[in-house]
Amino acid sequence: MSGFNLLHLITKSQPVALRPCSLPSGARRTKKTWPVSFSQEELKERLTPMQYHVTQERGTESAFTGTFTHHKEEGTYACVVCGASLFSSSTKFDSGSGWPSFFDLMQEESVALSNDFSYGMHRVETTCSQCGAHLGHLFDDGPKPSGKRYCINSASLAFRPKDAARQPAAEGGSVGSSAEGDKSEF
Structure with missing residues (x-):
């Protein structure tokens, strides 16, 4: 029986009162409220289609397909958008999740957290606190000492090797490599 038919049966037999629930709405700030912003046209030109889909449309890449899933080089992972x-590569671990x-x-302030109720479940979404790019999700099944697992899409990341990690990408430094090719430039 479809959801509509079931709802119809319920509402025919008894009135249904809609009331707000105590759960957070899952709404998040709009792109206009982030400290750093880019036009959608610029992002479509600068990012690969996968990078754009993940960071701007809250997409995800398939498990075990991302550039940085098995990446072991020392350095810094940065937001591919800003x-x-x-x-840091020193906090990266193999969770077996495919991301x-x-x-x-x-x-602490580099990532913003918000509730995500998509797909009928509750998750904690992670976004870049500077530009609002979707990164992935946070789970409480990580290793000690934090017990956290930031499960991040490769397409939302760029990598700066250890030697280049001192120079911020947003201030003219280049990011060593980015997921899905080297299309993005800051």
Whole structure:
């Protein structure tokens, strides 16, 4: 029986009162409220289709297909959209999930968290706190000491090797490589 037919049966037999629930709405800030913003035209030109889909449309890449899933080089993982430093390679671990996973942030304020109720479940969405780019999700099944697992799409990340990690990408430094090719430039 379809959801409509079931709802019709319920509402025919008894009135249904709609009331607000106590759960957070899952609404998040619009792109206009982030400290750094880019036009959609610029992002479509600068990012690959997968990078755009993940960061701007809250998409996800298929498990085990991302550039940084098995990446082991030392350095810094940054936001592919704005270049903000997000994760250190020293906090990266193999979670077996098929996406790059980190147990801690470079700085507490580098990632914004919001509730995500898509697909009929509750998850905690992670976004870049500077530009609002969708990164992935946060789970509480990571290793000690934090117990956190930041499950991040490779397409939302760029990588700066250890030697280049001192120079911020947003201030003219180049990011060593980005997921899905080297299309994005800051």
